[in-house]
Amino acid sequence: MSKEFTINEVATHKTADTGMYIVIDNGVYDVTKFADEHPGGAKILKRVAGKDASKQFWKYHNEGVLKKYTEKLKIGTVKEEAKL
Template identity: 65%
Template sequence: MSKEFTPAEVAQNKSEKSMMIIIDGSVYDVASFIDEHPGGPKILKRFAGKNASKAFWKYHSKSVLEKYGENLKVGTVKEAAKL
């Protein structure tokens, strides 16, 4: 079972040890990928702890997520309770 994170929990993970981003409701820890990212570490650091969906899809195709996503995915974003 996949771990669920609130957006606030993701926002707390902005360090070199745990750098989480959200893409389409999935949570990825990109800390281990930061030195391999072709665009450099700066852009990953800018989106650390945030929803990076819009920026990700602007520069990447589905194949990139298929290639790297499974190894970096740590969970999903927990849906907010609807009142």
């Protein structure tokens, strides 16, 4: 779970074939296997796969939901990229 990803690396994981990763508050989550279990449907997760989904996540969920799934789905964090 300690792997660091760039935003560009996360962006390459947007289909079931490559794995569907989303970012929520700097955490990277693999939702590939969870998509079919998602109460709101897989379509919603497919729409945000490969992107920062923080805004959409917090609109519909509270911190308890994130805590519940963090151990199962979190695979790393987004690393700070050097600013030029």
